[in-house]
Amino acid sequence: MHLRATGYNQKTNKTMKEEHKFFINGLWVDPSSTEIIEVENPATEEIIGTIAAGSKEDISDAVEAAKNAFATFGSSSKDERIALLESIITNYEDSSEELAAIISEEMGAPLWLSKVAQVTSGLQHFKDTLEVLKEFDFEEDGESFLIRKEPIGVIGMITPWNWPMNQMSTKVASAIAAGCTMVLKPSEISPFCGIHLAKVIEKSDLPNGVFNLVNGLGPVVGDALSTHPDVDMMHFTGSTRAGIAVAQSSAPTVKRVAQELGGKSANIILDDADLEKAVSAGVNLCFLNTGQSCNAPTRMLVHASQYDDAVKIAKAAAEATVVGYPNEDGTKIGPISNRTQYEKVKRLIDLGVEEGAKLVTGGSELPDGFEKGFFVKPTIFSDVTNDMTIAREEIFGPVLSILKYETEDEALEIANDTPYGLAGYVQSGNPERAKQVANKIRAGQISINGGRSRGPSAPFGGFKTSGNGREHGMLGLHECLETKAIIGN
Numbered sequence: 006m007h008l009r010a011t012g013y014n015q016k017t018n019k020t021m022k023e024e025h026k027f028f029i030n031g032l033w034v035d036p037s038s039t040e041i042i043e044v045e046n047p048a049t050e051e052i053i054g055t056i057a058a059g060s061k062e063d064i065s066d067a068v069e070a071a072k073n074a075f076a077t078f079g080s081s082s083k084d085e086r087i088a089l090l091e092s093i094i095t096n097y098e099d100s101s102e103e104l105a106a107i108i109s110e111e112m113g114a115p116l117w118l119s120k121v122a123q124v125t126s127g128l129q130h131f132k133d134t135l136e137v138l139k140e141f142d143f144e145e146d147g148e149s150f151l152i153r154k155e156p157i158g159v160i161g162m163i164t165p166w167n168w169p170m171n172q173m174s175t176k177v178a179s180a181i182a183a184g185c186t187m188v189l190k191p192s193e194i195s196p197f198c199g200i201h202l203a204k205v206i207e208k209s210d211l212p213n214g215v216f217n218l219v220n221g222l223g224p225v226v227g228d229a230l231s232t233h234p235d236v237d238m239m240h241f242t243g244s245t246r247a248g249i250a251v252a253q254s255s256a257p258t259v260k261r262v263a264q265e266l267g268g269k270s271a272n273i274i275l276d277d278a279d280l281e282k283a284v285s286a287g288v289n290l291c292f293l294n295t296g297q298s299c300n301a302p303t304r305m306l307v308h309a310s311q312y313d314d315a316v317k318i319a320k321a322a323a324e325a326t327v328v329g330y331p332n333e334d335g336t337k338i339g340p341i342s343n344r345t346q347y348e349k350v351k352r353l354i355d356l357g358v359e360e361g362a363k364l365v366t367g368g369s370e371l372p373d374g375f376e377k378g379f380f381v382k383p384t385i386f387s388d389v390t391n392d393m394t395i396a397r398e399e400i401f402g403p404v405l406s407i408l409k410y411e412t413e414d415e416a417l418e419i420a421n422d423t424p425y426g427l428a429g430y431v432q433s434g435n436p437e438r439a440k441q442v443a444n445k446i447r448a449g450q451i452s453i454n455g456g457r458s459r460g461p462s463a464p465f466g467g468f469k470t471s472g473n474g475r476e477h478g479m480l481g482l483h484e485c486l487e488t489k490a491i492i493g494n
Contacts, residue, residue, distance in 0.1 A: 022054025024196070027063055027220065028203040030070035031213030037062040042193050042220070047113040047340040047347070047379045048330050056196045059221030064188065064229035067217040071159045071186035072235045074214030079156050079184050083138065086182055090135040092209040093181075097128050104170070104201050109331045112166055112195040113340040113379070114294060116332040122294075127170030127202075130477065133462045134178035137479050141182075151491040156184035157261060158237030160485065161230035163223065163251065164199070165243050166192035166342055167297040167401070172242045172265075173202055175476045177216065180240075183485035188217045188236070190226050194343045223247060231255045238263065238485070242299075244399075245425075245470045263474030263484050265299065265466055267399040268427030271420035272302035273442060275413070275433040276311060278454075283432035284315045286455055288322035288405060290430075292383055295338040296403035297346075299471075300428035300450065304389075304396055305407045306416050312409045316387045319407060320365050323383040326403075328372050338403055340379040347379035350402030354384055357395040362386040362406070391419050399425070413442065421447045426468030428452070449475075 025041065026033040040058040045051070097104075105119040114123055145152040160180050164172040173191060180187045191199030203218045219226055227247075231239055231254035238261040241251045245266040255262050272291075274283045284305070291301050307315040329336030341347040351369040358364055367384025381402050389396050389406040396406050410416040420429060429446040431453050433439035443451040449467045462478035474484050 021052070022197060024054065024200050024220075025057040027057065027059060027067070028200075028207065028216070028218040029063075029067045030074075030217065031207070034066075036060070042196075042222070044111060044194070044196060045344065046110055047342050047344075050377050050379070053110060054197065056193065056200075056220045059190075059219040059226040061225070061229040063219045063221070064226055064233060067188040067219050068159060068161075068230075068233050068235050070214035070217055071188055074212055075156070075158055075186040078186055078212055078215050079158070081184055083141070083143070086184060087135065087138055089181060089209060089211055090131060090138065090178065093206060093211075094128065094131050094135065096205045096208045097131060100201065100205060101125075101128065104198060107197045107201055108169065108195070109339075111197050112169065112342040113331055115329075115336045115339050117336075118294065119331075123168065123170055126168065127174035130171070130175040131178045133478055134175075134182050134482065137462075137482055138182040141479075141482060147490075149492065153489040153491060154483075154486040155489055157485055157487050158185060159235055160185050160187045160238045160240050161233070161236040162187055162189045163227050163230065163239070163241045163243065164189065164191050166194035167294060167299075169195045169198045170202070173199060175481060176240050177202070177206075179476070179481040179485050181211070181215070182482050185238075185485050186215045188219060188230060190219055190221060190223075190230060193220060193222060196220050227251065228254055232258070234258050236260060240484075241265070245472075248472060263466075263476075264472035265474075265476060266427070266470060266472040267425055268299045268301070268467065268471050269304060269397065269399055269423045269425045270300055270302050270428040270430065270448065271304045271306055271423075271446070272430035273306045273416045273420055273432070273446075274308070274311075274315065275416075275431070275438065275442065276308040277434040277438070278432040279434065280311055280314060281318055284318040285322045287430070287432070288319050288326075288385075291405045292323075292326055292338055292403045295341060295381070297342060297401050299399075302428075302430045303400065303405060304391075304420075305405060306410050306419055307407060309409050309411050312407075316365060316385070316407055319385050319405065323366050323385045323405070326383040328375075328380055328382065330378075338383065341381055341402055342379070344379060346401060347381070350381055350400055350404065353395055353398065353400050353402075354381075354404060357386050357389075357393065357404075357406075360393045360395070361388070362393055362395060363388040367404070391422050397423065417442065417445050421445075424470045427466075427471035
């Protein structure tokens, strides 16, 4: 296995980050309690900073600020909101280098990935939403009535640690474009990039109270947001388990809940595909961001006649994947982003072996040369059946299961035999055949032959337990709007 572990050479800031204030009503304010949360560097297992742990009282203050701001921002003009998004984009671009370093340190993404994907995905959502807003018509005449699209109100946002800027930016951009106000709770695992976004917004002349940020734990701060009667909508990205909890907490106040949850996406490689290209690309995409993507193609489905060859190709691709520290040149994947997830990934790898899957390469031990850090070997399993845990449970690490099928119908049956429905992938030498297969996959976004799985403007969201609602672009804006019919003269 081609691994890199030459000792941690990332230049770390020896000064602990201490971010113990919340951004509420345009000001950085003290929290209601003195409790703090430690933030750990996953590559070194060192504490790199602390944040304040918010409380129900802090959420109440933030929601009140958002509610008061909505009284005026909800009726702001489209031109005003366009100008605000343009200002945010400018300030975001000016601090992108700093932001990339923050993301890399706190969640372990290779620095190159932080620059070209983590940071840029967030920026692109602001840009795409801006273009959607410029062309969006908030009123439409019917035969005897007027249809108005109006902002839903105060939005509570809970975002994950794996693609922090991607998820924060798409939600915030859509909310601003719609004329909504918001309270954001970033992940406590990667909180400093959320604080960075708040500072970007602070420089952008957004009216006080439109954007508010409170850090803290999900069962405390997240629950306070979900249950608050003055929050009109919850916008959540995270695990299916946590999404169910948010929906249950939101139900008594009948607020809208938009959720982007877990996934177990199938990558169907049809027998007329370029096998070498399709398998290698599938492995690389599965391992992107150290496998910590909800839409990762973690189940590779290969025709029986090509199965052995596909396993060999996948093994070679995995063993060519460089595991290293985030800012080392050549690093392809870094550490798992946090200790809890690291232990889960290792447990599921061991369970795959116990249940009878063949460990082709990888495993649960630290890669050679590493003595600490949450690093996992790029792992390939063959002889996987769809009833095994590794084929059914979201692993969220660099682990690929390769399954065998005999017919196209069987491939579709396997692909759809999952409680999830977030994404899917089809590889074929015949685009029309690929499209026909894609149409039969029960998932919210399908990529054909390497097409961008998450184009920034393409709507993104799931079927079944992968969630409801859509993000990004036009449909992301619609998600933050209510529909009003005005009848008569």
